[in-house]
Amino acid sequence: MVPDENARAYAESSAPAREELNGPTLHATDEMRRLATPWPVAIARAKLLASTPLPPGLILDPACGSATQLSALCTLLNRPGLGVELSGAAAPLAAINLERSSIWSSGNWTETSRILWGDGTKAESILQTYHQSIGATTTIALLHIDPARPQDAQQHTLEEMQPRLDHLLASWAPFLPREPALILDLSPRLSDVQRMEVDDLVSSIWNDIPSTWQWMTQGRGRIDRLSLWVGPAADSNSHRLARLSANGELSLLSGTSENSVVGEPQIEVGNYLTIVDPSLVASGLTESWRNLAVKESPSDWLKLTGRRPTFISSEALPDINEVRDFIQISGEIVETAPEVSFETLSVLAAIAHTANLSNLKLRCRIDPDLQPKLQSALDRELKGFGSSSTAAQGFLTEAGEGYVICRQA
Numbered sequence: 555m556v557p558d559e560n561a562r563a564y565a566e567s568s569a570p571a572r573e574e575l576n577g578p579t580l581h582a583t584d585e586m587r588r589l590a591t592p593w594p595v596a597i598a599r600a601k602l603l604a605s606t607p608l609p610p611g612l613i614l615d616p617a618c619g620s621a622t623q624l625s626a627l628c629t630l631l632n633r634p635g636l637g638v639e640l641s642g643a644a645a646p647l648a649a650i651n652l653e654r655s656s657i658w659s660s661g662n663w664t665e666t667s668r669i670l671w672g673d674g675t676k677a678e679s680i681l682q683t684y685h686q687s688i689g690a691t692t693t694i695a696l697l698h699i700d701p702a703r704p705q706d707a708q709q710h711t712l713e714e715m716q717p718r719l720d721h722l723l724a725s726w727a728p729f730l731p732r733e734p735a736l737i738l739d740l741s742p743r744l745s746d747v748q749r750m751e752v753d754d755l756v757s758s759i760w761n762d763i764p765s766t767w768q769w770m771t772q773g774r775g776r777i778d779r780l781s782l783w784v785g786p787a788a789d790s791n792s793h794r795l796a797r798l799s800a801n802g803e804l805s806l807l808s809g810t811s812e813n814s815v816v817g818e819p820q821i822e823v824g825n826y827l828t829i830v831d832p833s834l835v836a837s838g839l840t841e842s843w844r845n846l847a848v849k850e851s852p853s854d855w856l857k858l859t860g861r862r863p864t865f866i867s868s869e870a871l872p873d874i875n876e877v878r879d880f881i882q883i884s885g886e887i888v889e890t891a892p893e894v895s896f897e898t899l900s901v902l903a904a905i906a907h908t909a910n911l912s913n914l915k916l917r918c919r920i921d922p923d924l925q926p927k928l929q930s931a932l933d934r935e936l937k938g939f940g941s942s943s944t945a946a947q948g949f950l951t952e953a954g955e956g957y958v959i960c961r962q963a
């Protein structure tokens with residue numbers, strides 16, 4: 555499908571183009587936007603391949619939807635793209651989006667880029683049509699696939715993905731290099747067993763091929779994306795956690811998954827308490843993070859579940875990105891504290907004031923309806939004391955059976 559004036563008019567009337575954040579102006583219906591990879595995520599992932607020595611050839615996305623991810627890959631890698639889309643309503647919009655992206659990025663990959671309307675699992679006929687259309691044959695440098703998943707399903711089976719991964723990979727395998735570069739963009743809700751099924755599927759076709767599971771978080775303690783990077787697209791580790799910040803910067807932590815255990819650390823004044831991002835636990839990289847966070851000094855996990863996994867160390871954590879970007883808050887324990895209630899607020903404020911803290915964020919389990927009321931009452935109490943110019947920020951959290959107040963590091 556090569557966009558012409560009719561296609562552009564159809565796109566403008568059916569789904570007016572919208573400017574993506576720091577990206578091109580793209581068309582998508584509401585349904586396509588629901589399924590699409592947002593441009594900042596798509597470009598951040600593409601950047602991960604910037605220094606990867608991919609084999610020659612094009613970028614293939616056999617279920618390309620709006621072609622947002624495909625466009626980001628083509629833009630960043632300066633390679634032509636071949637997208638396939640089953641929906642006859644989405645395919646023309648994808649074709650225009652690919653064209654718009656190449657103009658936006660001043661890329662020279664438009665001429666041999668195509669979107670085909672059809673079933674992305676029919677590899678042989680897709681390639682035939684594509685080669686006829688461009689009048690030449692070419693190879694595939696990277697296969698990216700982001701299958702559709704059942705809507706609103708917390709859990710789903712691999713067979714429910716559209717297109718099915720097993721059918722798709724088996725169909726394309728004969729046309730890919732011996733050790734192909736693949737990115738399989740999957741649901742963040744896949745269970746460990748399902749991840750193993752995907753591993754098995756890949757290694758049943760490409761024995762012993764390297765691969766890296768990537769968990770991506772955009773904050774709020776949630777895993778937003780889960781993907782498997784295979785062959786030249788993999789890095790040297792089996793697990794990677796990527797944190798995408800609001801300004802589009804990506805922090806990476808790589809390693810192998812190791813089991814962490816909860817210990818019985820000393821919760822003493824002078825020790826440091828750190829609440830890490832739950833994505834560290836979800837990605838199995840707690841020990842890789844710990845190896846960067848503390849060298850030889852004593853440290854232990856106090857909690858490894860829930861919204862506030864907690865770590866205790868005898869020293870402050872180093873100010874390096876891979877450590878800092880995966881924590882929620884960290885500080886030195888200055889005092890133990892009673893449970894938070896309206897009755898104990900004046901005691902808490904007095905402790906905070908004595909420790910020269912100008913405020914005290916409540917980072918513990920509290921009824922969500924009560925939390926803002928307690929926090930503002932505590933802020934008022936502390937304001938009543940006045941604060942010195944040297945006062946630091948503080949927080950209060952659970953530690954073992956009790957609570958502690960910490961000076962934020």
Ligand SMILES: C[S@@+](CC[C@H](N)C(=O)[O-])C[C@H]1O[C@@H](n2cnc3c(N)ncnc32)[C@H](O)[C@@H]1O
Nearest residue numbers: 590591617619620622623640674700702716717
């Ligand atoms: C999750 S969306 C892809 C979104 C895409 N990454 C983007 O950036 O917009 C999956 C797409 O696969 C399409 N699809 C499902 N089965 C397909 C098949 N057999 N062949 C081609 N496309 C298919 C769906 O119509 C849907 O648009």
